[in-house]
Amino acid sequence: MSTLTLRSVRPYGGGEPVDVVVRDGLVETIAPTGAVPAAGEVVDLDGRFVGPGLWDAHVHFTQWVISSRRVDVGGTNGPDEVVNAVRRALHAGAPRTDGVLVGYGYRDGLWTTPTSLRALDEAFPDDPVVLVSGDLHAGWMNSRGAERLGLRPDDSGVVAEFEWIAALQRFQQAASIPVEAYGEVAEAAARRGIVGIVDYENVPNVREWPERVAAGVRSLRVDASVWPDRLEEALAAGLRTGDDLDADGLVTMGRLKIVSDGSLNTRTAWCWDPYPGADPHAEHGCGVQSVPVEELRRLLVRAGEGGILPAVHAIGDRANTEVIEVFEELGMPGIIEHAQLVRDADFARFRRAGLVASVQPEHAMDDRDIADLHWAGRTGRAFAFGSLHRSGAELRLGSDAPVAPLDPWHAIAAATARSRGDRDAWHPEQRLPLDVALAASSRTKTAVGQPADLVVVDADPSSCDRDALRSMPVAATLLGGRFTHRAV
Structure with a gap:
């Protein structure tokens, strides 16, 4: 395993800069900058802030990878807007999954006009269309789309919960997702x-x-x-x-x-x-x-x-x-x-x-x-x-x-x-x-003996307002002491 010294970083909340020495995937030393000899590669972080690497405790990773390949119907305010978004996607030659045009993100809880099978059938009589709800718990589809998924929706065109989740799983397994797509999304997370x-x-x-x-x-x-x-x-x-x-x-x-x-x-x-x-x-x-x-x-x-x-x-x-x-x-x-x-x-x-x-x-x-x-x-x-x-x-x-x-x-x-x-x-x-x-x-x-899973950011989170937190610039991410992202 490599050895690394992160020079001149500060903990969240401020304080004097420190050097963090990482060896064999663990934090070996934290000391005031210059107080201990540097070891291995030295990366000067110029007073940036270091904290524990971040975890997301609930992800549907394959769905996240696939979502970028689906037609975005989020932010729509009713069936007409969804139909228009899907129509534009069809005209633009949007990619399909196993022959089906798949959209994602509709949320109908506040709509004044409900979903209907008829609306999608009339708009897309020849194209299988399946729309995944923003919460993943339901799908709205036309008759051709339902046939491809082996489903029988009622007049709403919606299938929800047990039957839908099982069908989505089967459909997802039929999709060919290259491992490189998973790698790109994982790197974006880093x-x-x-x-x-x-x-x-x-x-x-x-x-x-x-x-x-x-x-x-x-x-x-x-x-x-x-x-x-x-x-x-x-x-x-x-x-x-x-x-x-x-x-x-x-x-x-x-x-x-x-x-x-x-x-x-x-x-x-x-x-x-x-x-x-x-x-x-x-x-x-x-x-x-x-x-x-x-x-x-x-x-x-x-x-x-x-x-x-x-x-x-x-x-x-x-x-x-x-x-x-x-x-x-x-x-x-x-x-x-x-x-x-x-x-x-x-x-x-x-x-x-x-x-x-x-x-x-x-x-x-x-x-x-x-x-x-x-x-x-x-x-x-x-x-x-x-x-x-x-x-x-x-x-x-x-x-x-x-x-x-x-x-x-x-x-x-x-x-x-x-x-x-x-x-x-x-x-x-x-x-x-x-x-x-x-x-x-x-x-x-961020302590001696802990895994060197670290994030280095340009601003102190404790001094950031809501919007600054949301757009926090990340300078580096380390996983077990190796960089998975490095912009310094």
Whole structure:
């Protein structure tokens, strides 16, 4: 392993410049600049600021890679705008996936005109069209697109949750994505200071990520999750959470990902109260319970017996209550992914049960209006990062990319400001202190003996306002003491 000296860097918060000596992938020495002999290559950083390398705790990496190849229908305000965007893409010769024109990013929760099968059939009678919702939980398609995916949508043209997620997985596997595309996206992440991701993609992660590393994708550490349909395969292989899956230790066995409910934008998050206009007695008036409680309990026990730890998606307040109760009953720690709406009485239960809240602050900025509409009167406890922190819960920040960009600086800015653009802070009482947001975006400390997973930035985060955090210039990223990004 090489030896490296980072000369004249300062910790976040200021202070006198120090030299950081890195040897064999670890921080060996931190001392005032010039106080100890330099070792190996010397990189003068001219007083820039150094901190722990950043992690994104929730990513769908293949979806993020693919998203750049899909027609962007985000920001549209109704079916007519979506049709126009797709029509322009067709005229421009947009690429297709297995013969299907795929769009991504529509969010219909605030639309006054609903989606319809007829609208897409009339606009595109000869072209298979499939549009992926911005939250990944639904697809809107025409008849030709549905036929290609083996689906039967109703008059809305939308298929959601269980059936959709399975179809999207099959369709995605049919797409040919070169390993170079994964490498380019991983390198882009490193340019934003990212050293690691938790990949919750519903694909054979434990096989595919070591293959990518062997093929040269070496810019990130990866926790590779497994979904219930591949749990028995992982157990049979003797895999346990934390096991190395490649020779260099870049890929580790992650957690069992279980989806217990739907999403806010699709109005399928499982809540105690019905959605506006929904029949409270209807099957899905309060959202969708994706996994029955008994099956959730069985999966947690089965995975735990083999040393695979759980991460459970829970967005609605009823989903969070039910999931917490199962964890409490089993006496098993774990991660709750999203925790977007939580009952007041349940915040303290995160800490008591030893549960980590893995949250995505940029979602609060994207979804504040739809939350105000569909969770009216409850948004004081929606995306309630401050309440979770004050309750003593451990927090981890992520993006859920491609639902939000793979950029922890966006998450940090959203968590600490609760605002974006020209809008006032939304429920500012739920802001996080900067030091908490930074700690929730990393796994190490800048300290002797720690892994040399580091980020060097041009500005001190503690002196940056919201927009400066969001656009933070990253001068260098180091993973185990080697540069994965270097602009100095």
